[in-house]
Amino acid sequence: MTTRRLPTTADVVVVGAGSAGCVIAERLSRDPGRAVVVLERGPRDWPPPAVRDLQVLPIEHGAGFARGHTEATGLPVVRGSALGGSSAVNGGYFLRWHRDDFDDWPAQWSPEAIAHAYDELDAPDGTMGVTAFADDELVDVVRLFESYWAQAMPVRATADPWPIVGVNRVRSNREGPLRRTSAEAYLRPAIDRPNLTVITDAEVAEVMVAGRRVTGVRVGADRMSVGEVVLSAGTLGTAGILLRSGLGSLIGSGGTLPLHEHxxxxxxxxxxxxxxxxxxxxxxxxxxxxxxxxxxxxxxxxxxxxxxxxxxxxxxxxxxMRPGSLGAVRVGDTGLLVDLGTVxxxxxxxxxxxxxxxxxxxxxxxxxxxxxxxxxxxxxxVRTSQHAWGSLPMGVRTDDLGGLDGLTGLRVVDGSILPAAGRSGPHATIMMIAVRIGDVLAAR
Ligand SMILES: Cc1cc2nc3c(=O)[nH]c(=O)nc-3n(C[C@H](O)[C@H](O)[C@H](O)COP(=O)(O)OP(=O)(O)OC[C@H]3O[C@@H](n4cnc5c(N)ncnc54)[C@H](O)[C@@H]3O)c2cc1C
Structure with a gap:
């Protein structure tokens, strides 16, 4: 059910119906005995075909399904604000990371577990409708680009989901000419479950904390008591909630959280x-x-x-793709202040x-x-890829499943917890971690 009214309680609140949040909400609501509420700041309408069209990036100033943030040097920093989050407005490039990008991940993340979770998303019958662009879909410059580099580098077979050092034809999450969003893949099939409630136009201001336990969330003047909060508000959105909640010092960061960017x-x-x-x-x-x-x-x-x-x-x-320097995000009087840092x-x-x-x-x-x-x-x-990640890396600031050290009742599952840089864009991998964490939590 999609509604605008905030219930007073739930077993789990998922904050943000983005790339990761939709997966988590679907997984956790498989148990009919678990009341799951999703709070999404974006509008009630599902992003229409004109927004999901792969031929547009609907992120212009004032766009209805995106939100801009203030960046220190004035670079445009935009995120999806919609059912589907950034997956509703992004480039539709859905490449896995390289196999060895996971070498330093926490032990929970075995190669088999990672491959299994990716397969759910991007296998031929996967949830995200992932296919490589076919030869006859390529524009002329892309054909020239591939033939130029093929003279000096290996070319990945388009059916192989694992990228290589070499030429990588892009695999895209799509339904015909449209982006296939995480909301279409995960939220829509679950939306009629009686124990799943999706509330739009609901921007979480802060989480409520008693001692070292998170007890609920505040949206405007309304408060909800919950058993567990899963923050899936994206690297910037999640940082904003944690910092506004005064949790910066508890998670050892003071008034800012670090971030990486491509x-x-x-x-x-x-x-x-x-x-x-x-x-x-x-x-x-x-x-x-x-x-x-x-x-x-x-x-x-x-x-x-x-x-x-x-x-x-x-x-x-x-x-x-493997930057050494860090940016930062903090909360200012006018909202989130993002500093992508120097290269x-x-x-x-x-x-x-x-x-x-x-x-x-x-x-x-x-x-x-x-x-x-x-x-x-x-x-x-020097521009931005709109990829910021890694403010709360697994194994450093959170446990292997996004649980925040020193706090109970709170978990982060989104781009914030990527523990290292990957050599491809982050979208497929953020959804992959949500699939894996969702599986583990749902089995508990
Ligand atoms: C324009 C653009 C193009 C991109 N292109 C690509 C690409 O082609 N390939 C690729 O790999 N990556 C791409 N990315 C990056 C990728 O889309 C993101 O890294 C990924 O979608 C992030 O997933 P997430 O779950 O962490 O956050 P998101 O998908 O951003 O979801 C966060 C959700 O939380 C909501 N939210 C935030 N704050 C609050 C709050 N306080 N209360 C309630 N809800 C809140 C937001 O509205 C949003 O719906 C692109 C990103 C953008 C913005």
Whole structure:
């Protein structure tokens, strides 16, 4: 049931119906004896096809299913605010992390457990409708991109779900031309369960704490008493709730929480002839380099995807996937204040080398029929991938299942608890951890 009225009690409250929260809510409400309430700050309407369309990123200023945050240098930092959370507005790139990205994860996360949870999501009959872009779906620059890099690097077979150092055709969570969101995959099938209540337009201000036990949540003037709170409000949303609740010192962080981000440099170019761009997603193929850089061949100018963005030409992105430096998030008078931090010298060097190799690619004969000579420009602004993660890493600030050290009645299951950087985007892996943690909790 979706409603706007807050009950007074529940066994479990899941805060945030995003990528992770929808999975957790579905898992925990399988037991008809457990009353589960989901509190989501986004609107009641399910994101319509115009929002889920893979040909748009609906994150412009004032967008109905997204929320912007203030960033120290003015970079746009946006998150989904909707049933489905960021999965309702993101790029639809759904790649696993590399097998060895999990080497340092806590013991609970065996290779078999990780593979099993990913399989639920992205196997051929998986919940998220994941398929690789087919050869005949590729835009011309992506075809050129793959053929250029294939001369020097291995190419992953498109049916293989595990990325490699080499050329990785993007796998996408989709239903025809639409993003398949976590809400469509997990919340909608469970929505009629009598013990599951989804409350929208419900922004949790804080959790209520008695000693070292979390006892409930506050939404505006309303309070709910609950057995357990699962924070799935995303790395930024969860940090905001914990800090507003005065829990910063209890979790050993004072007034800020750290975060990691995949910073990105864009290499722009102009085309000889503006293409008749075929309907497609923003990102169809990436290269993962041996020095932990992801080279992203965007299908066309970003301005075609995001309303209000100035057209500057198509771009190839170079993202540092294992950054050494940290940003931070804190709560200010006007809301969350995000500082993505500065790029550490080693990562900056790797990104600069990556940008040089992209320049070589665009100047090569492979791209000769497309790129206007002299038009290649490396953008001096180091941008964000909108991926912030890792403020409460498992095994460091939380236990193996997101339980906060020193507090009972509270668990975090979202991007906050990723314990290390992966060499692919975070979406598939955040959903994977929710599947695994959901399984363990549901079996208790
Ligand atoms: C524009 C964009 C493009 C991206 N593209 C990709 C991509 O192509 N591939 C990829 O791998 N990753 C991508 N990402 C990142 C990926 O989508 C996110 O890392 C992932 O969805 C985060 O999942 P989550 O469960 O941690 O949080 P979210 O999915 O963001 O869910 C958090 C939910 O909590 C709600 N919430 C927040 N605060 C509160 C509160 N106080 N009370 C109640 N509810 C609250 C929010 O409204 C939201 O619904 C992208 C992100 C964005 C924003």
């Amino acid at each position: 910073r990105e440099v864009l290499v722009h170019y102009r085309r000889h002839v503006d293409p008749q761009v075929m309907p497609t997603a923003l990102l169809q193929s990436v290269v993962h380099t041996a020095d932990d850089v992801e080279i992203r061949c965007y299908s066309t100018d970003m301005a075609r995807f995001v309303k209000g963005v100035e057209p500057v030409g198509p771009a190839v992105g170079v993202a540092g 550490d010298p080693a990562s900056a060097r790797r990104m600069a080398l990556g940008a040089e190799s992209v320049r070589d690619m665009l100047n090569s004969s492979t791209f000769g029929g497309v790129v206007e000579p002299g038009s290649i420009v490396v953008d001096p602004v």
